[in-house]
Amino acid sequence: PVVLSQSKFIHRDNLSYPFEERGLQFGDGVYEVIRVYRGTYHLLKEHVDRLFRSAEAIKLALPFTNEQLIASLLELLKRNDMKTDGKVYLQATRGSAPRDHVFPKGVVANVYAYVQNLDRNLVNLQQGVSVLTHEDIRWEYCFIKSLNLLPNVLAKQTAKEKNCYEAILHKDGKVTECSSSNVYLVKDGTIYTHPTTKQILHGCVRMAVERFAKDLDIPFVEEAFMLDDIQDADELFLTSTTSEVLPIITVDGETIRDGKPGSITRRLQKAYEMDANIS
Ligand code: PMP
Missing domain, CATH: 3.30.470.10 (Aminotransferase class 4, branched-chain amino acid transferase, N-terminal domain)
Known part of the structure; x- marks a missing residue:
């Protein structure tokens, strides 16, 4: 190589x-x-x-x-x-x-x-994954894709040890992103996610998802949601370069709705595949 x-x-x-x-x-x-x-x-x-x-x-x-x-x-x-x-x-x-x-x-x-x-993880994409919640202990410049990943590494390892795929990070209950992905909540047909401030990495797949939502006429609101909002969510998903658009089906052991990936998540997954020419 x-x-x-x-x-x-x-x-x-x-x-x-x-x-x-x-x-x-x-x-x-x-x-x-x-x-x-x-x-x-x-x-x-x-x-x-x-x-x-x-x-x-x-x-x-x-x-x-x-x-x-x-x-x-x-x-x-x-x-x-x-x-x-x-x-x-x-x-x-x-x-x-x-x-x-x-x-x-x-x-x-x-x-x-x-x-x-790197093969696509079709099982995860189809079934969705479990995640846990974790305090966001990172610095103030998370928009920089810096090599300093120790807080992210520690959060991801905690997730792994609990058989979870990812850790949803929060600051005093306000959800920022995951240890190596962005995270979104769907409620009543609207997608909510943390705005692109210094507190999160401005994901390239996040940019694409914003574009897909516009194309599909799905409201995309850049407003942080709280940990407390998760129990009433209709859908939850995360995005990243390696994870694509990935449904989240349980958080801290509690299932989201019926524990099946939601319809907006599915539409965004389809849009992603079209965009990447892999459908
Ligand atoms: N947030 C963090 C902290 C990340 O490490 C990543 C992955 N690079 C993302 C979000 C998602 O970014 P992207 O869609 O560009 O992979």
Whole structure:
């Protein structure tokens, strides 16, 4: 397998970093995960645009333009003869330098990207998943797709240990998002989700869902819901690049309605498949 490293293509075994690397020592970097269906990117522009927004937010200069990165990412799939479903992980850090909190001078960002196979989880998409609720203990800049994922890792691990797929995060009862996905509540035919403030990651699939809802004439309200609203919800679902549009059927062991994915969730799943050309 070939990886993209500093705008060049090398065999993955040849990718190595000094131990004094700012991503490794400070989490001083940003990343993206981009979905690939049958060898073609989905929402590529959205992901690349967000990478540049994240980099700008941490004052990290990327050593290429938006257009150059898109060209390199397309080339990465070609070099790997990628024809199946998968995902590309890309990260950009403030580079290699002797450990010091202050930004190093004259050091270029370390950027790499690689492709992995990833099959769609059709069982989860069909049946829905169980989740638990968890306090949101993250920092104030969750719109930055930063490498600092410890609170997300801890929340997801807590979920895993309770046989749950995800953790719904809340601040004093107000639902923000999940540990690695956005979350939505449906009530009386309207979709509710947290607005795109600094408290959540502005998901690329969330952007697509907003567009689908508009196309389907389903009201999409960017208003946070509370943990207390969940018991009366008609439907609940989450979205992310790797999870797609995924129904939630139980929360903290309580089933949502009859425990079956709801009709609006199903319509959005269909719209997603059409959008990604996988229907
Ligand atoms: N929120 C968080 C915290 C995430 O890590 C992710 C996944 N990257 C998302 C939301 C969903 O974003 P996207 O739809 O771009 O995958």
